[in-house]
Amino acid sequence: MAMRRILIVEDDQAMAVALRDGFKYKGYSVEVAADGASGLRLAFEKDVDLILLDVMLPRISGLDICRQLRDAGNEIPIILLTARGQEIDKVIGLEVGADDYVTKPFSFMELVARVEAVLRRYYKNTEKAEVFSFSDVSLDFARSEATKGGNPVELSPREFKLLKYFIDHRGKVVTRDQLLDAVWGYDSLPLTRTVDTHIAKLRQKIEDDPGQPRYITTVHRAGYKFVC
Numbered sequence: 001m002a003m004r005r006i007l008i009v010e011d012d013q014a015m016a017v018a019l020r021d022g023f024k025y026k027g028y029s030v031e032v033a034a035d036g037a038s039g040l041r042l043a044f045e046k047d048v049d050l051i052l053l054d055v056m057l058p059r060i061s062g063l064d065i066c067r068q069l070r071d072a073g074n075e076i077p078i079i080l081l082t083a084r085g086q087e088i089d090k091v092i093g094l095e096v097g098a099d100d101y102v103t104k105p106f107s108f109m110e111l112v113a114r115v116e117a118v119l120r121r122y123y124k125n126t127e128k129a130e131v132f133s134f135s136d137v138s139l140d141f142a143r144s145e146a147t148k149g150g151n152p153v154e155l156s157p158r159e160f161k162l163l164k165y166f167i168d169h170r171g172k173v174v175t176r177d178q179l180l181d182a183v184w185g186y187d188s189l190p191l192t193r194t195v196d197t198h199i200a201k202l203r204q205k206i207e208d209d210p211g212q213p214r215y216i217t218t219v220h221r222a223g224y225k226f227v228c
Contacts, residue, residue, distance in 0.1 A: 008020060011034050
């Protein structure tokens with residue numbers, strides 16, 4: 001399994017440093033934000049596999065971050081960290097879309113076990129695939145072959161890379177910058193409309209109704225999401 005990437009949003013500096021160092025020791029790639037606004041920005045900008053999110057944060061609360069991510073269609077797993085013990089707070093956290101919660105104080109090994117359990121549960125069907133099918137579309141990435149309704153579909157190497165990235169991140173919002181970095185190999189272009197143009201062409205080939213896409217959907221002001 002590739003190195004997992006985790007975003008820690010925690011305003012207690014000592015706690016943030018301890019969590020960062022602990023997860024790096026466990027083999028994770030770690031991003032850290034010290035307030036809610038920075039955490040929300042990084043959650044949209046960075047390609048992470050899980051977010052550890054403190055509930056009580058300056059600027060934007062953890063619950064509001066969770067709510068905004070879910071409202072934008074971002075399904076990245078979220079574990080809430082809370083010093084509160086009231087049951088109602090836990091219920092609200094789960095209602096706004098969190099996958100789990102851990103009440104402070106906690107042991108680091110308990111937290112790692114919770115993180116790994118959520119990752120296993122969420123990604124059990126999202127392992128990198130060489131052959132993938134959805135609806136009447138079948139893709140063989142090893143052979144660079146595609147069919148729709150049993151008929152061959154001509155896809156360019158870049159279109160295969162786009163689809164591979166979408167499938168490997170299905171259910172998650174991906175930004176244009178993420179696609180540029182992963183598919184074109186660099187972080188930015190003078191015109192990010194390049195991504196939109198390629199996706200429009202791809203939709204013409206795989207969608208039943210390209211004008212009303214079902215699989216590669218647009219998430220307003222955020223990017224795209226592959227749904228199947």
